[in-house]
Amino acid sequence: AQSVTQPDIHITVSEGASLELRCNYSYGATPYLFWYVQSPGQGLQLLLKYFSGDTLVQGIKGFEAEFKRSQSSFNLRKPSVHWSDAAEYFCAVAAANNDMRFGAGTRLTVKP
Amino acid sequence: EPEVTQTPSHQVTQMGQEVILRCVPISNHLYFYWYRQILGQKVEFLVSFYNNEISEKSEIFDDQFSVERPDGSNFTLKIRSTKLEDSAMYFCASEELVAQYFGPGTRLTVL
Numbered sequence: 286a287q288s289v290t291q292p293d294i295h296i297t298v299s300e301g302a303s304l305e306l307r308c309n310y311s312y313g314a315t316p317y318l319f320w321y322v323q324s325p326g327q328g329l330q331l332l333l334k335y336f337s338g339d340t341l342v343q344g345i346k347g348f349e350a351e352f353k354r355s356q357s358s359f360n361l362r363k364p365s366v367h368w369s370d371a372a373e374y375f376c377a378v379a380a381a382n383n384d385m386r387f388g389a390g391t392r393l394t395v396k397p
Numbered sequence: 398e399p400e401v402t403q404t405p406s407h408q409v410t411q412m413g414q415e416v417i418l419r420c421v422p423i424s425n426h427l428y429f430y431w432y433r434q435i436l437g438q439k440v441e442f443l444v445s446f447y448n449n450e451i452s453e454k455s456e457i458f459d460d461q462f463s464v465e466r467p468d469g470s471n472f473t474l475k476i477r478s479t480k481l482e483d484s485a486m487y488f489c490a491s492e493e494l495v496a497q498y499f500g501p502g503t504r505l506t507v508l
Contacts, residue, residue, distance in 0.1 A: 327502075328488060328502045329488065331496060331497075334495070384430070
């Protein structure tokens with residue numbers, strides 16, 4: 286079965302600094318990969334997804350992620366973080382029409 | 398933009414009572430899911446539903462849980478006899494082209 290590891294439980298960055306959140310997956314075939322963001326007390330919002338094709342995918346709110354098959358990674362990046370980006374970020378992997386497995390999440394704190 | 402909705406936003410119940418959590422998926426989606434998130438923990442898959450039947454379920458989804466699509470729009474999760482450990486956020490999701498879109502969740506508190 287597929288699984289996801291997010292090595293960083295908590296990351297703090299300064300506003301305006303660049304951000305990279307790490308995600309490693311385990312899955313036998315080509316995975317479907319996702320990043321979701323969850324603000325406190327809110328549901329999950331889809332930031333971006335990768336199915337196939339270009340390994341660099343663009344998402345909403347200025348986020349992007351790069352699929353690296355050789356490293357089994359799908360790291361999320363943003364060149365300049367805004368205070369409103371403070372939230373919990375979840376990486377997820379799914380097989381087609383199958384349950385989605387989430388990582389444990391990375392909590393992002395943005396310093397002024 | 399269409400979105401998944403869930404009601405109620407917060408449900409408080411006594412241990413042993415039955416609860417029904419309701420979801421209205423995005424109208425043209427065909428696959429539906431329930432997940433839960435215990436406070437401070439990761440989101441966990443409960444069940445997937447397609448063509449009016451369960452397609453997959455996790456070990457969490459025991460005989461106390463059931464799902465139903467009673468009409469063309471609603472998708473419900475029933476917990477027959479709630480336990481304290483059922484307290485969590487419950488998220489419904491519907492799927493288009495593998496991507497799952499989540500509702501805002503129902504916070505279930507079992508006293």
